[in-house]
Amino acid sequence: MSENINSEDCGQTPNTALPGKLYLQSEFITWAQGRIASGLKISMEDFAQHFGFNEEENADPIYQSVIKSTEIPIATRQCLMNQYKTWRGIHGEEFWAERKSLHRIRVSTKKAVGEIVEGSDAIREHFINIGSRSIVQPDLLNASLSDGAPMPATASVSDTMPREHSDPTTSMPSVSEVRNIQKRQDDLFDALDNDIDKFDALEEIAEWTPVQSSPFYEVVQYIYDKVKGKPASLPSVPTDISTNHRQMFEKAVDLLRKSGDVMREKEVFVLVSGIINTVTKSGLGLRLTERIARESLQGCMMYRPQAVTQLTTDLLNALYPDGDAAFAMSIPSLQSFVYTKLAEDTIKWRRTKDEQEQYVVLKLMNQILLWLEHCHFERPVSEHVYVSAWSSIFNTLFASGGLRVIPGELGSKASKHFRQLTEQEFGIKSSTTTTTRMARKVDQTLRVMVEGAWSGEVAIFESKPVVSDATCEKQHNKSIRLNSAILNNLESHGLDISRWYPIIAETRAASADFYTIRKYEDVLGVGRATIQKCWIPTHSSQLKGFLRSGTMEALLGFRQHLLHYASEATAVLSANPPSPFPVMPPSPQIPIIQYKESTSVLLAFESLYDSSVGSPPSTPPPSNIKRSKPFVMFSPCKSKKTKVEDSADDDAYDHDDDLE
Structure with missing residues (x-):
């Protein structure tokens, strides 16, 4: 197949869809007829694999001409066309993204081999x-x-x-x-x-692969051996890794030594993914712990704009028209005030930053009043009620800002990439299904507009109803790894994730916590973004406390930071559109993206900390230190030992895996 077909000898027009390979239309038809005669199925996966297509733009018109050919029985043609339309709508995007990724890997490998062969x-x-x-x-x-x-x-x-x-x-x-x-x-x-x-x-x-280059490879291998039921001993710390990785390696081994079940130690999965989490105990006592915890706090979420503070005071006065001491709360009075202000501000709200923030507060208040009027949070309350409520809050915050929150258990593409890496390396399923096309389902996915579609994944939010602290901790560890996978993907596109990073929201019923995740030296660090817990009222009796809690101001700071981050993420994703060719020629001049300093953290907030107290100065690792690539670990399956090649399930996404 690597040789070209001389079309001049055949007297037919060759198909030049594939660079370096010429095929006649009759060859495609012959392939399909041979599959039918042998009783084998005809699918785009088999077609692309056989002829080496890596781009949908090249393969789609040819494949459709084949399955519509009059040389194939009409009943078969109709069946194939219906199957192809269904497959394309469900699995097409995932399949071609994987094909292009594997093609780039092969090209890079060939280039490396060529250099070695040359010498x-x-x-x-x-x-x-x-x-x-x-x-x-x-x-x-x-x-x-x-x-x-x-x-x-x-x-x-x-x-x-x-x-x-x-x-x-x-x-x-x-x-x-x-x-x-x-x-x-x-x-x-x-x-x-x-x-x-x-x-x-x-x-x-x-x-x-990031798996093989990870400094925690031996720990991951130990976990998979234990899951497979093989005899395994705890690994020793490698000598060719950085100080940060060495401390994390020792911490992971210590947690595994104390635990009898490797599957229960989700904090180990966080550590071997190159993440220091200062929110839980796994990140305590490390060299970067203090720095991560300090720099994670966001001044924008503690700032109180005077215009917004005045508006919340006016809202309180409208709620108690006869004065606070009278305890005569009037919901209709508050509703009337909100409706009147919205009618006034719908035209002029875009003029200044203060007017924009006041308009957002009024929209949020209007939504909350509607929920209370309709008894939206009356028991029994399912998880979906809280997910939809928080997604409405977030979409109101980000409206017209180029950022959209999509609820509904969508799959995270970034998580699929890393789960497939572990499958290919260790030959074991990382989910309870038998599919190799798996992406972790998430409650809310944050996406930006790229090439006319909300396809740019920039963060995920997880939500839970009223549950135990242990369940929330598992959810937190899952959220960290999912967002790390997304950040690693954005970094590969050129985003400086040490400067541009998200604030992640985790909701538990009507309350929300916030943490940041960003790069520190050679690891990712997680820390609380604010010491304040935000919440929304579920009963009218909570309105007074809600308006005095500072939640509105914190949400506005959260909004400001996320919109800056989304803007930078959109820029790097839009600057890397999918190529119409399998291999792009090398460019002698690679443009360097210039990043401006983030304005989301107030400079005044830095004065709260003593500049003389901080983490030790960062020094580059010696030349013999192993350079690791991003890798995020997800839970292996405890029962399925089937190898990747044996998979036959076409399901696009796996189940929630009980927060694994």
Whole structure:
């Protein structure tokens, strides 16, 4: 399949959808007819795998022409078309994203192999043995043959030889022999794909995955061995990792030593994902603990704008028109005040920042009054009631700001990527289903607009009804890992996650806690964003306490920070649109994105802390320290031992896995 098909000999127009590979339409039809005759199914997955398609734009029109061909029985055509439409709507986006990702990995691997082959006489002589003849220079070989083009007529083969090797008495390689050289190079790549362990010189190629490059690889291996029921001993701390990673490694091993069930230690999963969480005990006592806890606090959530404070005072006066001492609360009076102010502000609310914030407060108050009027929170109350309520609050905050909160148990694409990495590495399912296309379901996903669709995942929020503290802690550990996966993905697109980071909301019934997650040196750090707990009233008797609690002001600070973060995330995601070609040519000039300082944290807030007290100065690790890639661990399955290749389930997402 790596050789080109000469269409001129066949008298047919070739299909040039794939660079470097020419296929005739009849070949696609023949493939489909052969599948039907053999009783095998016809699907886009098999079609793309067989012909090497990596882009939907290339494969879709050809595949549709095949399944609509009159050479296929009409009943079969109708069935195939219906199946394809269903598959495309449910699994199409996930499938092509995975195909493109695997293609990029293979291209990168080939490039690395090519560099090694170029400098290794032993491998070159073994796979590209052409006797005493000189080898064509790679530049001309790639330019003339990589895309199936013939050798330029104006350039002879002898012109491509190094002058010190040219010999008039020695015959030069023909074009067909040059193609044989390329064929042998392709054989080398195929051999490396099938049995890469045979080449000691190429061991580092296998370390492209974040799992294998993780400094916590031995701990992850231990956990999976225990889940599989294999004998395993706790690993020792590697010597080639940084100080931060060494402390986290020791902490994870200590937690595993004290626990009898590796699946219950979710804090270990957080540590081996490269995360220091100062909200729970797992992040205590480490070198960066104090710094993370201090710098996580957000001054924007503690600031009290004078205009908003005055508005909440007016709302209180409207709630108690006869004075606070009379205890005569009037809900109709408050409703009338809110409706009147909204009618006045709908035209002028965009003029200044204060007017914008006042308008948002009025919209929130209007929504809360509607809930109370309709007894929205009267028992029994399901989890969905609180999820929908908080998503309404957040969408009101972010309205017209380029950020949308979508409730409804959608799957996180970033989590799917890391779960598949662990499957491929350890050969065990990481969910209770048998699918390899799994994404953790989340209560609320925050997305930005990218290329006309709300497809840019920038954070997730988790919500729970009235539950125990232990359940909330499990939920918190899950939320941390999901948001870490998203941040790692954004960093790969160019976002500076040490400067631009989200404030994450976790809700428990009608109350909410907030924490930040950002990069500190070579780890991700999690800490509380505010010491204040925010909440919404579920009964009219709570309105007075709610208006005095400072929740409105904290939510406005939360809004300000998230909109700044979403703006930067949108910029980097929009700057990396999907390429129409499988491989983009290298650019000699790579643009550098300039980031301005965040305005979400007030400078005055820094004065609350003694600048003389802080974490030790950060120094770059020695050159022999292992450079780790982002990796986030999710729970392995306790019962399914089926390998990845045996999976046959087409379900797009797994279940919630009981907060694993």
